[in-house]
Amino acid sequence: MARKLTPRKRVLQALRVCVPQLGVNSLRRFEHGWDNHVYELNHSLVAKLSKSSVGGFKLLKEACLLPHLRAELGEIIPRELAKCVVNIEGEECVLLVYEAIPGWVSTERGIRLTTSTHEVCHMLAQLMEKIHSISPPNECSEMVPVHDTPRKWAEALRSEVFRLIDMAGSTLPSRLRNTILERVVEYAKRLQSLGFTPKLIHGDIDPRNLLVDDTGRLVGLIDWGEAAVGDPAIDYAGLFYVEEHIGKHVLEIQREEYPQYLSPRVGFHRDLAPLYWVAYGASSGNHNLTEAGLRLLRESFPS
Template identity: 25%
Template sequence: MGDAPEADLHVDAELVARLVLSQHPDLDGEVRRVDSGWDNVMFRLGDDLAVRMPRRSIAVRLLRNEQRWLPELAARLPIPVPVPLRIGRPAPELGYESPWSIVPWLPGVSALAYASSAGSTADDSDATAEGLAAFVAAMAVPAPAEAPPNPYRGVPLTVRDRDVRPRLASGRLRDAAVLERVWERSLAASEWAGPPVWVHGDLHPGNLLVHADGRLAAVIDFGDLTSGDPATDLATAWLTFGPRGRGAFIARLAARVDVDDATWERARGWAVVLGAMLVDTLDAASPLGRLGADVLARVVAEELGED
């Protein structure tokens, strides 16, 4: 198992260069492949731009959601996000049948890579907690009825129970009995009673860019953007931080918005959902597979009073 499913859309630097020259010739420049994620592949275009290309057909709808909603969201977010500057059209004549986006090149390194290279975690920088708390607070405002639906994010935890139970029983998760205790308590917490709010949906450290000093530089990959329970995004307290950073994040968020105990219980449950998914579906040696194991270990340590 790797970090991403097999691609069904062929994308390379030569294709991207032809697409840019054909549709946006005023932005023509050197194209260099940067990275490939679960659904998309990113190319740098010159010094200041990047091209975001779906590598799977299933991601086309997600990219359209970004193109539709990111310009509106970015206007009130305190952290840079990859707002599409130009929209690319499908070009069957060039061998590519998906829309695509030209976005700003956002400097920084992923918080996941930062932790690996520095031999540390975001716990070492209160600045990460400060920026992420500001982003989460600004994000969690009532969303319009037209916000994109997502059957896996922002939903009541009971919807995810059918996924979590088999994973807890699979034998692939360490301390499954402790995790089950956390999960049951999360399920028992009262459901979100407020209006559906905007939810990033995938707020893990691989989607956070940080500066060399740990300050949050940007939040990327809004493919899972939806509305619903803000607890989904609050799970970043366990996805991104160990004990010290988590405490700093919670304190800084509390200075901006009120989060009740039930919402934090659900957020902890979302950490179990996402951590278990990563461990169960990815190679344990891959960066996201290791992240999943780390997230579950943080939840267990907190539950046992060991962090």
Template identity: 25%
Template sequence: MGGGLDHATFLVDDELVVRLVREEADRARVVPEARLLAAVAGAVPLPVPEPLVVDAGRGCLAYRRLPGRPVLGLPGVADHAVGLGEALGRFLAALHRLPTDLAEPDDAPLREWLEEARALYPGIRTHVPAHHRAAVEAFLAAPPPAEGTAPVLTHNDLGAEHVLVDDAWQVTGVVDWGDAAVTDPARDLGLLLRDLGPRGLDAALTAYGPGIDAADLERAAFHARCATLADLAYGLGSGLTDYTAQALTALGRLFPSAHAADGGDP
């Protein structure tokens, strides 16, 4: 089934999903991930994987396949952004209110995210449409926003590749919890902005309810921009064109061209 930078995923008999951690030193992480999933499963309004096999020695986590397809790469995401945002907003409202002892803290400062984006940019610059480069480079040259002060339990990798939907665009599951952490809620919100756009994020915030302020949204936009550049680099480096296409779409939303405000093409 593919996988990410830190694991490979296999489908067995069209029923069982088996995830294997790539690095031996990280294999024991499947145990706290399984504990987290057991706690989250009964507390959020969307399905999550429920582990059947947990093997720390092999870095193996296995669970029954959830129905649906990843949103990443599906045509028509923009047409369904509001519905997806509403479902994921309710999901995050429940997740972000769970106890913070269910995962480890991730307190990487925003300057590290910016430094990583700056390091990636020379390798992807020629793939960034020329009319967006000035906005990207201005973002990379500017300081990051102020740090958040109220960490919560987050999925911490809530990209379109980890959200499953059925043919009616109803969310059928949220998968891949290996990066879950106690950290800034803006990280989850930023990926909704990147993948669903402003309309999707607005719908998510309405469903989420009170608790998100202007500073949180500033950090969410920051994370959306960093994650867009990271996804573009990942898509280009791996040959996974769905990531590249999604990142290029997000570039148009998050880094408007200099002449877009004058009525020119974005």
């Protein structure tokens, strides 16, 4: 039986097929990338190759959205250079190549160094409001899920939680799993009364996807594969994992919704987020990520 290609060789093969005119002088793997193999290409580009059909769909969605988002949000959105579907070892994969945004993942460099916390929070609040005011382009309508009623959003939420629980498997203790499911059902029943207002969302705001420059100024927002029309609370919740006090302050100063409606929804999504760590940690064998997620889930969902 032939040995499977390594991720690096799969990416190289995809590049040769899709963008043969692009010479490969250097290729460095990024550590993050749950649904895709992600590499820095020639010190100035990013190449992403899907690991599965789900990852491929997300990359096609991202490729469709990037030009429109860049027109609306400016240079914090990467410029797409190439995308294609390629067959590798009998599997249909999607390759996306875009220009890298010079900067640091905000876990490597604090999101504020010389920039004041107050200034950072106002910048993030304005960015959230701008994202949530954008309408998805018509050409991407078949790729961007639309959960525009409390019932549709609740169904999408339940489906996602079941998917993550299935990925986590036996790593997630049964009592904790049941407590999470009970909380999801309870939250879905309350959603109508919590002022749910559907808008375009990034869907994966976290430190890995926010890029900063040497002064701590935000210069990039990447990885739009989870974009959807849904609850903007999920984007605000992600800011708590950048820095908790930043998440709190942005929530206080945002002008999208009354805090008494938005805050409970943000709190729910903030508490649920570590389920992703457990699921993807379990599926990738990252024990530290799994344990960190379990610790936070036990704090948020006590039995």
